[in-house]
Structure formats: C-alpha cells, structure tokens
Amino acid sequence: MARTSEALTTQAVSSASPRSKARRTALGSLVGTTIEYYDFMLYGLTAALVFPKVFFPAQTPLVAALLAFATFGIGFLARPLGGIVFGHFGDRVGRKKMLVITLIGMGSCTFLMGLLPGYSLLGETAVVLLVVLRFIQGFMVGGEWGGATLMSVEHAPPGRKGLYGTFAQMGAPSGVTLAAVVFMATSSLPDADYFSWGWRVPFLLSILLVGVGLIVRTTLxxxxxxxxxxxxxxxxxxxFIEAWRTHWKQILLVAGTYLSQGVMAYVALTYLVSYGANTAHLDRTMTLLGVAIASAICAAVHPVFGLLSDYIGRKTVYMIGAVLLLVMIVPAFLLVNTGMSVAFIIAIVLIQGIAMPLTSAVTGPLFTTLFPERIRYTGSSVGYTIAQIAGPAFAPMIATAIYGATGQWTSVAGYLAVICLISIVCVTLLGGAWGKKEAELQRRNG
Structure with a gap:
C-alpha cells in the first residue's frame, strides 16, 4: 500500500504542468537550502557565543574565540570534496538522488551536535567529535548547493531562470532568520541553563526541518x-576532469566572484555579532535581533532581484551588489562602534538586507549557466566550494586575529575591502554584454 501511494504521488507530480513543476521544484530547493543555512548559521552563532566556553574553557577569551572560529572553518574545508563527489554522481546519476542524501546527512550532523557533551565531560575528545561532525556536515553541504540550484534553474520556464533560480539562494537568509530567532529564544535563558542545555535545543530541532524537506524532495x-x-x-x-579541462577559467572566476559575498555574509553574521557583543558591549539578544531582521529583509527581496536579473542581466545585478558591499563596510563599522543596538541593527541591514541580496539572488542562475549541462553540477559546485575555503571558511577567524593584532577596526575593514575588490574584478572578467543586452542573450539561450 505504501509503495502504491508513493507511486501515485510521483505520477501526480510527473503529470503536472511544467510551470507547476517549476514552482514545486523551487519550493524543494528553498526548503533544502533553508536547512543548510539554518545548520551553518546556527553553528556560526554558537561558535561566536557558546563554543569558547563549552569546548575551550581553559583558554584565554581571544584564543578560545580563535579556536571556536577554526572549528567553524573546518566545515568549509570539506565542501570542495563534497562538491566533487556529489557533483560527479549528480552529473552521472541525477540531481534528485544527491539532494536526498545531502539533506539527511546535513540534518543528522546538526542533531548529533546538539547531543555532544562538552569539554567538562569528555575533555579533548569532545573537541575531536565536534570537528568530525563539522567536517561531515561540510562535506554534505558541498553537494547540496549545486544540486538545489540546478533543480530550480533547469526546471525554470523560458526567460525566468533568474526568478526561479533565486529560490535556492533565498534559503540562505531564510535559514539564517530561522536560526537567529530560535537561537535568540533560547539565549534569553539564565547563563547557567543556557550554557548547559539551552544552546542545544536549536540543534535538536533541526530534525523537524529535515522531515519536512524529505517529504518535499522525494516527490520532485x-x-x-x-x-x-x-x-x-x-x-x-x-x-571533474572534464570540467577542469574545458572550463577551468569559469571555475576560478566563479570562486573569485563569490568571494566577497561569502566573506561579507559570514563576517557580518558571525564576527560582527561577536565584535558587537564583546567589543562594542551590545546586548546579546539585540545583536541576534539585528541578524534576524536583516536576514528576513534579505529573504523577502530575493525574488525581486531575481526577477530584475531576467530584465537587466544577472551579471549586471551581481556587479551592483558587489560594489554596494564594498561601499557599506566603513559605515557598518562606524554604526556598530557607537555601542547602540539600533545602530547595530541598521549596520547589519545595510550589508545583509540591502547589498547582499543583489549578489546572492542571482548567484545560482549566474554560476550554473556558465557550464554545459553535462558538467554543470560539478563545475558550479567546485567553483562555489573553492570560494568557501578561500573566503568565508576562516574569515571570522582572520577578522578576529587582525583585530587582536592591531586593535583597529580599520584593519578589518581593509581586509574586507580587498576581498570585495577581487570579486568586482572577477565579475568584470566574466565578459559578455551588460544590462538589457545581457538580458536579451539570457532569454535567447533559454
């Protein structure tokens, strides 16, 4: 009976109109990447505010923060490997099967992190287990982004790859918003309760999201x-070999183009939270509220910018966002340094809610369409995950180390400015038309 029901469900989905399939697939991609970024944002926030005390209590505050952010970066080291493995099978076996595997893998790691004892019970073994889970989680995420994005883009109606392709990217701010809200709810607990069990609750709740995601994805x-x-x-x-042999330039340009988006996202959402709480002495709950508000705005405007890219070009929209990210760096730090919660919220909104979605909304359709379908999963995933190691993997740790060495926020701002300039150059090197001419070529190519 169960098999019959599943067959009927699959048959119903298969017989739906192309536009209906596109919408359902976009929803499936959104759910999956929401879980991905819920998991990773949750880890980032916890690494900033909890892990130094739970897993590195014997270290000085600076060293503990650096070690916690180092474990955050471990997950990014595994991403290219995941991109290669899942890209290989995604380009040979199919996109859908890989997405089910990555979803289960990501959610399981997050759930187990919520059960992991701290340093006080297991000592260094606790740290080792944390790193192992983080590595496996990163491996799964390395295959998640490419598959989810491809499903949305390749199901999109003609001339609407920008709009439909943005739903996979929309999962990023949606997951961040959800993580920040859940994290904020538990962080209001008394410190004794919060650091013993309260921080674990958001990790354990991730299993519910995985269940929803599986229901959606298995019917696509x-x-x-x-x-x-x-x-x-x-x-x-x-x-993998074919992608590097024929499209090595596109892989490297994808990595360079994404660099500013990835670095600014994780610096804004993890380092600035830590900086705001520890250096500017902001209330922990208010910093999380700022993250939640900015991410909610980011998610809301994604479809707008995705649709805009179908009319004025994906590369054009991305370039506008990359330039804005550069421009927003100094104002953001000046606002955070006032020590006012409202100013902090405005700073995060400027970066995460205004500049960031111009780049992230078009990341999927822009990157994937640089490659032919035979190597699209591999090429886009490898380029994207290389950028994760080169940029956001250790960006919070680098920013923390730079500030620790110089004591000047301007040094951190200079580091971020260089990253943004690299991306602007790489977007330019993608070549081709700009504006409406670019959009015309997009429509002509499907």
Missing amino acids: DESPEFAAAVKKEAVVKVP
Missing part, C-alpha cells in the same frame, strides 16, 4: 535538462 521530478543529456548520451564519465 528529475531535472529535464539532465534527462535530455542522458537521452542524448551526453553524460561524461569523469565530470
């Missing part, structure tokens, strides 16, 4: 463009 159709590639017998034997 395979990507039509992948199905067409199989029919044409255009499946590549070793996609």
